[in-house]
Amino acid sequence: MTDTRPEPDAEAVADTRPTDSNGEMRESEISFDEARYPARPQRLRPRGRLRGLFPRRNKERAGRPKGDNPDYVSWLREQSMLVDAYEFAKQFSGQGSMWQNPYANPDARAAIEKASVWFTAYPISMITKPGTSYLGTLGDDDLWSAFEAIGIDGVHTGPLKKAGGILGWESTPSVDGHFDRISTQIDDAFGTEDEFRTMTEVAAAHLGMIIDDIVPGHTGKGADFRLAEMKVGDFPGIYHMVEIDEKDWHLLPKVPKGRDSVNLDTEAESMLAKQGYIIGRLQRVIFYEPGVKDTNWSVTPPVLGPDGVERRWVYLHYFKEGQPSINWLDPSFAGMRLVIGDALHSLGDLGSGALRLDANGFLGVEKSQEDSPAWSEGHPLSEAANQLIASMVRKVGGFTFQELNLTIDDIKATSERGADLSYDFVNRPAYHHAMATGDTAFVRLTLNLAKDMGVEAASLVHALQNHDEMTYELVHFATLHRDEVFTYHRAPIKGGDLAVRIRQDLLDHLTGEAGPYNATFTQNGIASTTATIIAASLGFTSITDLTDEQAEQIKQAHLLLAAFNALQPGVFALSGWDLVGSLTLDRRQVARLLGDGDTRWIHRSAYDLMDYRPDATESLMQMPKGVSLYGALPTQLEDPRSFARQLGEILAVRKRYGIATGVQLDVPPVSNKAMLVMVHQLSDAEQITVLNFSGEEVSGGVRSEQLVPGSVLVDMFTDEEIGVVDDLYSFGVRLGPHEFKSLLVLCPGEHLVSHPRSTDQASVRD
Secondary structure, three states: OOOOOOOOOOOOOOOOOOEOOOOOEOOOOOOOOOOOOOOOOOOOOOOOOOHHHOOOOOOOOOOOOOOOOHHHHHHHHHHOHHHHHHHHHHHHOOOHHHHOOOOOOOOHHHHHHHOOEEEEOOHHHEOOOOOOOHHHHHOOHHHHHHHHHHOOOEEEOOOOEEEOEEEOOEEEOOOOOOOOEEEEEEOOOOOOHHHHHHHHHHHHHOOOEEEEEEOOOEOOEOHHHHHHHOOOOOHHHHEOEEEEOHHHHHHOOOOOOOOOOEEOOHHHHHHHHHOOOOOOOOOOOOOOEOOOEOOOEEEOOOEEOOOOOEEEEEEEOOOOOOOOEEOOOOOOOHHHHHHHHHHHHHHHHHOOOEEEEOOOOOOOOEOOOOOOOOEOOOOHHHHHHHHHHHHHHHHOOOEEEEOOOOOHHHHHHHHHHOOOEEEOOOOHHHHHHHHHHOOOHHHHHHHHHHHHOOOOHHHEEEEOOOOOOEEOOOHHHHOOOOOOEEEEOOEEEEHHHHHHHHHHHHHHHHOOOOOOOOEEEOOOEEEOOHHHHHHHHOOOOOOOOOOHHHHHHHHHHHHHHHHHHHOOOOEEEEEHHHHHOEOOOOHHHHHHHOOOOOHHHHHOOEEOOOOOOOOOOEOOOOOEEOOEOOOOHHHHOOOOOOHHHHHHHHHHHHHHOOHHHOEEEEOOOOOOOOEEEEEEEOOOOEEEEEEEOOOOOEEEEEEOOOOOOOOEEEEOOOOOEEEEOOOOOEEEEEEOOOOEEEEEEEOOOOOOOOOOOOHHHHHHHO
16 A cells, blocks of 8 residues: 655654764664663662551451451451552552663673672571660671671571461461561561661661562461452462362361361372362472372361351462462462562562562463373463563662572573572582582583573572572482483483482482481482581581581681682672581471471571670570581681681682673683682683682693683782693693682783772781
8 A cells, every 4th residue: 555644844853863973863773682771770768658558457356266257357458468569569650760770681790780799697597686686686887897898798688577377366487487478567576677777778888788588489378378268359369279169078188176287198189180170290399298298289177258158278389388379370460469569568668679589480380281290390480470570670679589499491591581690509519519529520510501501600699508408409400301411420421310329429428427417308408507518528427526627627618619609700698607607406406396307407506697695595586506616707807817807808809800790701621520610701801710629639730712822820819920821721720628719811911900909808918
């Protein structure tokens, strides 16, 4: 068809295309896939006003806590996260501030520039300042001065909001270290919202930031779950829960008196799947424990609703029975609304600058072929949901990181549109394997796999100990790539067989007679601290009476592991247990917590970072205080040879040369199995990290075609020239037991650029 519209008058229409210096029109060069704002705007400041929009009325608790009692139903609504989310959302909708930040694409390096060294706290284990709450302690100016001296510029608080459940009128305790959230309110046991906001301001004064948590995968059994059981409004849409017709109740097990649910056995799971109620068994049963958790499904007793009808429900829980899974594709979108509201509260009201996404890899489930497990890992819905969450967080000026223990493929997929950073589950078991065996073959394999599959080192959070076990699931090899052939020790091996072999190596070297103070954790990994992994690796079968020499050996190996994680691109994270050198607890000290098979409590001992209460034997949450090899930070910071001061040297080099935002170029073969070499591209030079994972002195050659012959090698800790790259792209190196080096590679004709050192750093070296 001929276009008969008249041509516009050229002078009547303003041409808004950009012009060059001569006034000539030129085409726009904007690429929306690559464009970035000139500067990422600052996060929203703490508002401190959202909670006042709906004050808690705290009605008198009158009548039975049942669905036919309007006062009880109303009381539950007042505690509800979904109701809170509705109120939070209204305060952000229609605001210009919601459009001032880029949000489409993850930006790992932008996140790293905000905070690249994180302290990962664990609320119930931290010994607090006298008369001060956990949040008040984390906002202590002296503590942040110590963090700043070491080089820590971010604190991940751990889960702080009310968790556990509600049974009748009463609250029930958390079943998973406060990861079973039931409220948007801070738990009184940890402090107040005002203390949280103060903490964010103290952190900012020390050039740091606070990282909070959201849990998009599940909640606890709080008000939202109880209202869902009663079939009130949109609440059932929050969860993967299915109402079972009364005529089929005979398929359900009875719930013992005093219990609010019971786990389905595999037979009941299969029968309900055949009846079309549930999708049946999933790809794996996390926290599997025979007779305790046989499946991922549990059933409720009859629950009375406001309409006078009793119902029984079967609900999904990937983790523990008290953690019902959120449904991200219900027509009500109630689960999505709940999670986004919780995120907006943390960022816009409390003032955190980033959020960890916990259990975010399990947000989609789908029925599969008959007699096959349902599709529950690596599902596209998880990717879509993560994109929504991460985009919303970026929209309000924050960033996210995910704790996603799935395949490298899944980490790659979610990183393309989801979280800005991912926890390094790729290399965490691998570097522990290198420490345990003195052989770096497996960690070289995982580092190269990640690089070759497009998962940049800079996109990962490389961590020492956290609240979880040292994982040995090796999901990448044990699941999707179980039949793929890899090369390990110059021989072919299937991924599934490799996972079994590495897992057995870890068990043999770190548990049993080799490390009786460590413990296996179901089928997931090994409960241990970094120090006790090292102790077992060094052949110390007892940790009750370590000598000064043994403690020094543990410290040196601990610094090696810190250097592995910190002297490569990405975020470096460590815990309080790392900073003080904690050992595991004797099982008898936490016997009351081990009844359900969760052995992780042996590595969650209380620690006192600042010697706040020298005589304390436990934290305020009654976690026993553990043995500390290194001591509190004030004492350590006075000793140039302490763990904290030497860690500070590593972090100063990392910051001085911009290693955190570099690019990993090569992880070459080595001439000695205990050696590991990583080659990185920095902004204006190359850098090499060389490590010795054995307790013996080693020497060998380093060869990489990324190196330019004739380049000068400079020790980044001392600024001394230590060698030259030869014509074969190689050089020789000698390392003492668990020693490491960070080398700057200056091409021929280049000169070392002077980088100012801090006063503290210069005094340590000089």
